[in-house]
Amino acid sequence: AQSVSQHNHHVILSEAASLELGCNYSYGGTVNLFWYVQYPGQHLQLLLKYFSGDPLVKGIKGFEAEFIKSKFSFNLRKPSVQWSDTAEYFCAVNRGTGGFKTIFGAGTRLFVKA
């Protein structure tokens, strides 16, 4: 069965530190990849997504992610985090052959110290 793994469940960083959150998926075919974020008290929203083209995708608020097909990975990065980046981050995968089913990873809770 298709699965999504996020390596870190909790991450604590100081402001201006660099961030990398890992995401690996198990499906071997074509995939569509997403990072969603949930800020405290807010609903889930899209950070960025990849389905074709340049494997380095840029999203909102300075986030980027790189799709490495050979490693089945889609890691999220930000060079310098801010206190306002404190949130829960979900990696999600959808099979590229179409269909509505998106599978979410367990999530990573990021806390940024001011």
Added chain:
Amino acid sequence: DTEVTQTPKHLVMGMTNKKSLKCEQHMGHRAMYWYKQKAKKPPELMFVYSYEKLSINESVPSRFSPECPNSSLLNLHLHALQPEDSALYLCASSQEGGLGTDTQYFGPGTRLTVL
């Protein structure tokens, strides 16, 4: 308007009650979704409607009954729930969804407690 609204925000019900959750979007999206999210867990897909037809039912117990009266509304009817059904129920919509590339827009959720 990129908003998905859900009512009520909180719901407490007994195991013999019947209640409904409501979801609405006015973005012209033709795919709508129900997810269940337990504490500290990711959202799990329950149902998908595409063009007002049920497209996916992820083996959800029959005590959950979805309904899509029109392209803007999605309901989830609840009957004879169990305490383990207590969770945050999220609604989402996307433009079409069939290709799997569409962004899903999520509502704030309904926090359900079953006593």
